[in-house]
Amino acid sequence: MSKTGVHRRPTLAQRLRGVSGEVVQFAIVGLIGIAVNFGVSNAVLHITHWPAVRSSVVGTLVAIVVNYVGYRYWVYRDSDAASRRREITLFLVFSGIGLLIENGTLWFTTYTLGMTSTLAYNGAKVAGTGIATLFRFFSYRTWVFKTIPELPEPATVVEQAERILAGERVEYTTS
Template sequence: MTTTAPSRPSLTQRLRGVSGEVVKFGVVGLVGIFVNFGVSNAVLHLTGWAPVRCSVIGTAVAIAANYLGYRYWVYRDSDAASRRREITLFLIFSGVGMLIENGTVWFSTYTLGLTGSLAYNVSKAFGTGLGTLFRFFSYRTWVFKAIPELAEPAAETAAAEAPAAEAPAAEDGPAVIAQAERLLTTEGVQFAK
């Protein structure tokens, strides 16, 4: 039995595959930005608290809203077998994104001495952009992992190569199972036993 190694998709094909994900991620992100800026500015102007504290509150509320969008829309097809692991990683990476975002607010307020609504929102926007880049790559890489799919072309190739007249006998069951496991292993698909 000969097998062919699956060809890797070209860069253009990979970018096309990611483009829909990027658009959905962007929509959820925009909702999160409106929530983040709305909540943080409301808290800032209504309470008079420190800018970084208000920014952290807005970011925390946006993280909760974004999780719902990512889990149930953008990455709804991802492996949800270990929800505790997913939520833990989501919160860790969101926390790092929060530090990136609110670090820019802290830097502009306390290091550069820039105060006022415009300076606050510009520094928050800059930090949100940096945090979003970090979150996108960390969420898709570590948090919302895709479910491995069986490679249908490989199965079709194996079926086409097998002679039609040779049907496995009942006593050949273990051999057929071993052959199927080898095929799945070569395709990079692994199942828990």
């Protein structure tokens, strides 16, 4: 807050500094989720011999659960948890869209391009996961895990007096 009592928007550099820590945490949770996703998907594919996309969907679903726990309790722990039902609903909707992006890429590679090797399977999962991750990051931070707005610190008596002398409106708070 400036001396005139007007809230100024953070500069681009300040916003990028704030996002960089979030990006690192998001990436760590995401890497754990990717390891779970690929581990479970490949295990299901090679143990059960289910079709590629079905095996991948199982891995993606398990990773979604792991990621929710990481995002909710670490990356976005300071977000508004007042409406947990809304948060979970939106998380599942955007995760479902991410699942379709990721597994749609695998489906296209497998059934349209006819590439069925383990290398093609994992390559398609990497491409689909990358695209879906970008989508998830922006949708989670924009709509799912909204941060609690910071309340301005109450003005000191001196600041309130300066505002009165400058002819500004002063809001009084009780502490």
